[in-house]
Amino acid sequence: MGNGTLGWLRRGSSKDEFDPDDIRSNCPDYFDEEMAPAHEAKFQSHMNDCPGCSTFVNIFRATVVTLRDLPRPSASPATPTAAPAHLS
Ligand SMILES: [Zn+2]
Secondary structure (H helix, E strand, O other): OOOOOOOHHHHOOOOOOOHHHHHHHHHHHHOOOOOHHHHHHHHHHHHHHHHHHHHHHHHHHHHHHHHOOOOOOOOOOOOOOOOHHHOO
């Protein structure tokens, strides 16, 4: 099991057939490129046949691109190194 940048969205579905809910739960794997080739083929095949899921994936893609373009917050935000003078 990989641990891509979108792992926090993953719900662990491993069924062979997709329904709309599976498309949603599999989106993180799809965009992290961690999906097995055979699995990805079914995912794409379903999108081709299902306008609803195709639309969802397009929206998801746009959201992922937006999130990845955001600057990452500093790992260690500024913290006071000393108590304010009136507390010492
Ligand atoms: Zn669908």
